[in-house]
Amino acid sequence: xxxxxxxxxxxxxxxxxxxxxxxxxxxxxxxxxxxxxxxxxxxxxxxxxxxxxxxxxxxxxxxxxxxxxxxxxxxxxxxxxxxxxxxxxxxxxxxxxxxxxxxxxxxxxxxxxxxxxxxxxxxxxxxxxxxxxxxxxxxxxxx
Numbered sequence: 001x002x003x004x005x006x007x008x009x010x011x012x013x014x015x016x017x018x019x020x021x022x023x024x025x026x027x028x029x030x031x032x033x034x035x036x037x038x039x040x041x042x043x044x045x046x047x048x049x050x051x052x053x054x055x056x057x058x059x060x061x062x063x064x065x066x067x068x069x070x071x072x073x074x075x076x077x078x079x080x081x082x083x084x085x086x087x088x089x090x091x092x093x094x095x096x097x098x099x100x101x102x103x104x105x106x107x108x109x110x111x112x113x114x115x116x117x118x119x120x121x122x123x124x125x126x127x128x129x130x131x132x133x134x135x136x137x138x139x140x141x142x143x
Contacts, residue, residue, distance in 0.1 A: 045072045063113035
């Protein structure tokens with residue numbers, strides 16, 4: 001199956017599928033992942049998959065994993081289910097709970113992929129305006 005040509009096309013596919021999954025699980029709408037978060041996660045997967053930032057200004061190491069649209073959907077759906085779980089809601093879940101399977105989707109090889117992921121976090125996510133919270137949550141998950 002070919003990958004979506006544009007970021008917005010992939011975001012729309014992921015958003016629609018995540019909403020379908022949420023409906024099938026009867027999750028309240030307030031627990032679904034916001035579109036801005038979906039866009040950021042799709043961007044991460046696209047950039048790592050393509051070996052460059054969306055603007056083409058920076059080349060990146062690509063991990064060995066496929067990082068498909070289905071992987072993005074899985075990460076978001078798993079995070080939403082984790083976030084929504086009644087026991088976790090009572091414990092005041094944090095943003096990192098939504099991202100709990102992100103590193104696992106990217107890092108399949110503990111040496112090569114982890115190096116690519118850490119480099120991406122430090123050179124792209126950390127420096128990207130408005131992504132500070134995402135960077136902190138991802139780093140917290142690595143510690």
